[in-house]
Amino acid sequence: MTHYSNLKYEVKDSIGYILIDREPQMNALNQETLDELQDIFKHFNADSHVRGIILTGAGQKAFVAGADIKEFTDLSVVQARWLSERGHIIFTDLIEGAPKPVVAAINGYALGGGLEMALACHMRIASENAKMGLPEVSLGLIPGYGGTQRLPALIGKGHAMQMILTGDMVDAHKAYEMGLVNEVVPQEKLISRAEEILQKIFTRSRVAVASAIDAINAAGDKKRDGSKVEMDAFGHLFGTDDFKEGVSAFLEKRTPKFPL
Missing domain, CATH: 1.10.12 (Lyase 2-enoyl-coa Hydratase; Chain  A, domain 2)
Known part of the structure; x- marks a missing residue:
């Protein structure tokens, strides 16, 4: 079994569980975490014992609260362009392109790259305390992992423009009204509801x-x-x-x- 520094994973009852485990950093996506996500999704996508995947974050505060901004400070223009392209490859080819259903269990803040990762999943279930947003314009940036493409497709151009241009967050119930998440459940029922959906799909x-x-x-x-x-x-x-x-x-x- 591969050991990861930033992820925990297991397979149980045909479900592959992926837990982003950087709770002190609000589960932020650094380069090493992206490497590990790429590796585990390749593994789960190829594993015939895995029929569906649940992706979540450690703790009760954050799903993924964005990219690790500390890693941005020394990037050149070329390096930043490659970072965006790499995120697109992982999120599009391996998560969105997975041949089995991938459910994001959003257990808290899903911001920036974290929300973009959730957008790449096939379904999104949110806990009642979840908050979502793409605040990149406040850093002088725009979403770089597919947010400008997937969010309008999901919630419409007008709502996406407002979220991206203001950088404002929406709570779980507003996200449900907009079509950003499929369901909102109490936090203690988040994983069990995701499991329930996958187990029903497994009967098909x-x-x-x-x-x-x-x-x-x-x-x-x-x-x-x-x-x-x-x-x-x-x-x-x-x-x-x-x-x-x-x-x-x-x-x-x-x-x-x-x-x-």
């Missing part, structure tokens, strides 16, 4: 779930034709054993038994 066809994630992601990808991805996947699934089992179960009025 594994191959269909992966195809659905890919097709939905294609809708926001300018390099792909989302409708074509959907049509191709729809046709392909007709040739799978899962489709045969699903239709047989429906006609026979029984619960389908998909391969685990």
Whole structure:
């Protein structure tokens, strides 16, 4: 088992758990943490025993309260550009592009790069004390890990403009009203609710779930034709054993038994 300095992880009941464990630093994303996130997501994405992933932060105060600003002070323009590109690669290819559902369990502050990481997840569940924002303009910057792209797609251009240009935070209930999070629950129920959602997904066809994630992601990808991805996947699934089992179960009025 790989030992990480900034992350804890485990696999239980087909769920891969990732805990960003830098509580004294409000779980801020430094370069080493990004390295470790890249490695664990590659591992979980390739592990057939892992059917879904829950990503959260240590403690009760912060999911991830942004990037580690101390590391910004000595970066050149070229280095800063690469830092942004690297964040895009990790968040887009490995988190958003994961072939299995990824749920962000937002247990407190999700700011800057932390909110951008949550935006890359397929679903977001927030505890009642959570607060979210993209405050980069207060540093003379803009969101650099996909926030300017994903936030408008999720909550609309007007709301995204206001959040990004003011740098203001929203609380969990406002985030729910805006469509930024799927659900708001008491903190003590946060992980169990995320588990409940994943366990329900696990009763569905594994191959269909992966195809659905890919097709939905294609809708926001300018390099792909989302409708074509959907049509191709729809046709392909007709040739799978899962489709045969699903239709047989429906006609026979029984619960389908998909391969685990």
